[in-house]
Structures are given as structure tokens and as C-alpha cells.
Amino acid sequence: MFPGLSRRSLLAGGASLGGAMIAAAAGRAQEAPPGAALEPVPEDPTRVQGQPVLSENGYGSRSQFESEVRWRYPTATAHTSWSMTPLASGHGIVTPSGLHFERHHAGIPTIDPRAHSLILHGMVEEPLRFTMDDLMRLPAVSRMHFIECSGNTLTEWEEPTLRTVQGTHGLTSTSEWTGVKLSTLLEMAGLRDGAAWILAEGADAAVMTRSVPVGKVMDDAILAYAQNGEALRPEQGYPLRLLLPGFEGNMQIKWLRRLEVSDTPYMTREETSKYTDLMPDGRARQFTFVMDAKSVITFPSGAMRLPRPGYYEITGLAWSGRGKVAKVEVSADGGETWEEAALEGPVLDKCHTRFRLPWVWNGEEAVLQSRVTDETGYVQPTLEELVAVRGTDSVYHLNAIQSWRVAGDGEVTNVHA
Numbered sequence: 001m002f003p004g005l006s007r008r009s010l011l012a013g014g015a016s017l018g019g020a021m022i023a024a025a026a027g028r029a030q031e032a033p034p035g036a037a038l039e040p041v042p043e044d045p046t047r048v049q050g051q052p053v054l055s056e057n058g059y060g061s062r063s064q065f066e067s068e069v070r071w072r073y074p075t076a077t078a079h080t081s082w083s084m085t086p087l088a089s090g091h092g093i094v095t096p097s098g099l100h101f102e103r104h105h106a107g108i109p110t111i112d113p114r115a116h117s118l119i120l121h122g123m124v125e126e127p128l129r130f131t132m133d134d135l136m137r138l139p140a141v142s143r144m145h146f147i148e149c150s151g152n153t154l155t156e157w158e159e160p161t162l163r164t165v166q167g168t169h170g171l172t173s174t175s176e177w178t179g180v181k182l183s184t185l186l187e188m189a190g191l192r193d194g195a196a197w198i199l200a201e202g203a204d205a206a207v208m209t210r211s212v213p214v215g216k217v218m219d220d221a222i223l224a225y226a227q228n229g230e231a232l233r234p235e236q237g238y239p240l241r242l243l244l245p246g247f248e249g250n251m252q253i254k255w256l257r258r259l260e261v262s263d264t265p266y267m268t269r270e271e272t273s274k275y276t277d278l279m280p281d282g283r284a285r286q287f288t289f290v291m292d293a294k295s296v297i298t299f300p301s302g303a304m305r306l307p308r309p310g311y312y313e314i315t316g317l318a319w320s321g322r323g324k325v326a327k328v329e330v331s332a333d334g335g336e337t338w339e340e341a342a343l344e345g346p347v348l349d350k351c352h353t354r355f356r357l358p359w360v361w362n363g364e365e366a367v368l369q370s371r372v373t374d375e376t377g378y379v380q381p382t383l384e385e386l387v388a389v390r391g392t393d394s395v396y397h398l399n400a401i402q403s404w405r406v407a408g409d410g411e412v413t414n415v416h417a
């Protein structure tokens with residue numbers, strides 16, 4: 001990508017950076033960015049030995065010249081808050097574990113896996129308790145899936161608000177998740193007649209609870225203990241989280257400690273007071289589990305500046321909670337005309353999919369948009385279309401087409417078009 005562009009993308013929402021930064025002068029680091037170790041930079045790396053093997057005690061770090069970090073949405077406290085993935089600087093479809101977005105309602109608990117267990121009870125033939133060792137002995141699966149908070153993009157209903165794609169869309173990330181299919185445990189315990197819902201409960205101070213339909217659980221729910229080839233990060237629910245591919249992030253309970261089977265939903269706080277969608281007629285949609293198809297251009301995107309007219313590769317991410325991405329179209333004229341982008345394979349089920357389209361910018365104002373169609377034929381709506389149905393009282397599930405305006409001087413801004 002273009003030097004200088006990704007650095008700017010850190011300035012999500014106009015907030016100041018804080019933390020470590022690279023001094024641009026002389027290209028020499030003065031303080032290591034998070035996740036990096038500071039080393040002297042030789043004038044000619046062919047004239048001196050490099051760092052010895054295991055100089056980092058056996059766990060690698062990133063280059064001291066890479067400084068992308070998650071950006072915390074400025075909520076009143078840092079314990080119930082969000083942090084957002086820097087999508088603009090991402091490559092491919094996997095989110096580095098250290099940059100996976102976070103949503104915690106009561107901070108990140110520290111849980112000793114040897115003391116942790118999962119209880120499965122309620123409408124089952126035989127209530128069961130599993131230690132982490134028990135779970136890790138069961139047959140496992142590894143799958144790549146996105147998790148998106150249904151609050152992703154919530155600032156953008158009425159006015160273009162946050163400046164960067166990290167701010168507008170950074171509550172979605174993709175990892176490879178490994179764990180046991182939840183259906184395996186339910187088959188061991190045996191569901192009683194009439195079992196229809198399962199309450200999942202976390203071991204954090206929020207003791208977060210959500211009701212999940214048994215159908216989803218038997219289909220593709222995973223009890224994940226690993227992320228991108230290693231144990232889950234504490235932020236993602238170490239030692240155990242529920243993964244419900246394609247469902248809203250809130251249901252994917254982290255630090256999972258209890259599952260209770262019932263014939264009715266539990267009507268917890270998170271499915272009544274929160275995570276319902278107030279409609280224009282004053283009624284609310286409830287149990288809006290599936291994340292509708294959505295896409296966003298990550299390059300060029302808000303707060304970048306194209307240095308000059310000429311060739312660029314427009315790229316971004318598309319995903320759908322209903323299955324695979326079928327098609328992504330890109331417009332450079334605010335939706336007047338569309339061109340089909342190339343999808344980078346493999347195109348996976350309920351997973352971020354990267355799209356790319358070559359573009360020659362002629363130096364005139366352009367409005368860039370992307371529009372995804374998923375394998376069910378669902379087409380990502382315009383904001384106007386979405387608001388016509390939902391109004392502007394609902395907070396969650398804004399999956400409309402995003403517009404980035406490229407001005408004559410190359411400045412890229414978040415606009416409603």
C-alpha cells in the first residue's frame with residue numbers, strides 16, 4: 001500500500017493516537033509500538049549480525065515499524081467499551097489476533113483454565129460438567145468465521161460521523177476458530193422432548209447471558225478454545241467461548257461457563273432492553289440474530305489522501321451471516337454505474353471475503369461504494385432503502401452501502417450519498 005496512508009488511518013474518529021509512535025525523522029524508532037521490540041537499526045544490515053534466535057524468549061513480535069492498533073471507542077469507562085479493528089491496514093481476510101475487535105461489558109476476566117468448567121443442564125437427559133481437558137479430548141473442528149457486533153456502524157444512521165473505516169466498520173473481525181461442535185455435547189447429554197432454546201452464560205463480571213435457538217446450536221455452533229492456531233486471547237473469551245457463525249456478536253458468549261436447555265427463551269437483559277431494534281411504529285424487532293450481508297471499501301477509505309491521479313486498486317471486505325458472498329460490485333460515481341469486483345478465494349461460509357478492482361482515478365471528485373450480494377440473493381441496501389424500512393430509532397444492524405468521497409485534492413471522507 002502507499003506509505004503514509006495507513007498511519008493516517010489510525011486517527012479513527014478524530015481521536016488522538018496515544019501510546020507509542022514511530023518517529024518519522026531519520027526513520028528511527030524511539031519507542032516500540034505495542035507488540036514490537038525496539039532494536040537498533042543498522043545502516044547496512046548486510047554488515048552486522050542480526051538479532052539472535054530466541055532473543056524474544058520464544059514468542060514472536062511484529063516489526064518495530066508497524067504500529068497499527070485497535071482504537072477504543074470513547075465510552076465513559078474502559079471496562080464497558082469497544083475496541084475496533086484497523087480494517088484499512090489489514091491484508092487478506094484474517095484479522096491478527098492482537099487486532100481482533102473487542103466488546104466487553106465488564107472488562108476482561110482472568111480465568112485459570114485448570115479451575116474453569118462448563119456446566120450443561122436444564123432439559124437434558126443427563127446434566128454434564130466438562131473441564132477444559134474434557135473438552136479438548138473431544139473431536140474438534142477448525143473453521144474461519146467473522147464475528148460482527150450488531151452495533152457495528154451504529155454511529156452512521158443519520159450523519160456520516162466517524163472519519164475512518166476503523167471507526168465506521170471496525171467491529172468485525174475474522175479468525176480461524178477451533179473447538180468442539182456444541183451438538184457433540186448435546187448428543188452426549190441427550191435433549192429432552194420440547195427442548196428449543198439454550199441459555200449461554202459467561203464467567204465475566206457482566207455474567208452475560210443470551211438465549212440461542214437449538215436449531216442453530218445443532219447446525220454449526222462451536223465451543224471454541226483456540227483462535228488462529230493458538231489458545232483464545234483473553235479478550236476473545238479465554239479459555240472458552242461460544243461461536244455462532246453469522247449470528248450477532250453479542251450472542252457469542254465469551255468466558256463461557258454454563259449452558260441451560262429450556263423450551264422458551266429466557267428474556268435476558270441482552271435480548272429485551274438491549275439488542276432489539278425499535279421500529280418507526282413504536283414496536284421493536286426482537287431476536288434479530290443473523291447478520292445481513294454487508295461490505296465496505298477499506299482502500300481508499302476515510303481520512304486517507306490519494307497522492308496523485310492514476311492507478312489504484314480498490315479493495316475491501318464483504319461478508320454475510322447467511323452464507324457465502326456471491327458477488328461484490330463497486331461504483332465510483334455514487335451508485336450510478338457499477339462494476340463487478342474480483343473475489344479473492346477461498347470464498348468461505350460466513351467469513352470475510354476480500355474483493356479487488358483496478359481503478360484509474362482521473363483526478364476528479366468520485367464517490368466510491370461497494371455492494372455485496374450473498375448466495376441467498378440478498379443484496380446490500382442503500383442507507384435510504386434501509387432507513388425507509390427501519391427508520392432511525394434502531395441502533396443495531398446497520399448494513400447499508402458505505403460511501404467514501406474522493407475530492408479533487410485526493411482527500412477521502414465519509415459521506416452519505
Ligand SMILES: Nc1nc2c(c(=O)[nH]1)N[C@H]1C(S)=C(S)[C@@H](COP(=O)(O)O)O[C@H]1N2
Nearest residue numbers: 101102103104105149202208236249250254
Ligand atoms: N461473557 C461475555 N460475552 C460476550 C460479551 C461480554 O461482554 N461478556 N460481549 C458480547 C458482544 S456485545 C460482542 S459483539 C462479542 C465480541 O466478541 P470479541 O470481543 O471477541 O470481538 O462478544 C459477546 N460476548
Ligand SMILES: [Mo]
Nearest residue numbers: 149150249250
Ligand atoms: Mo456486540
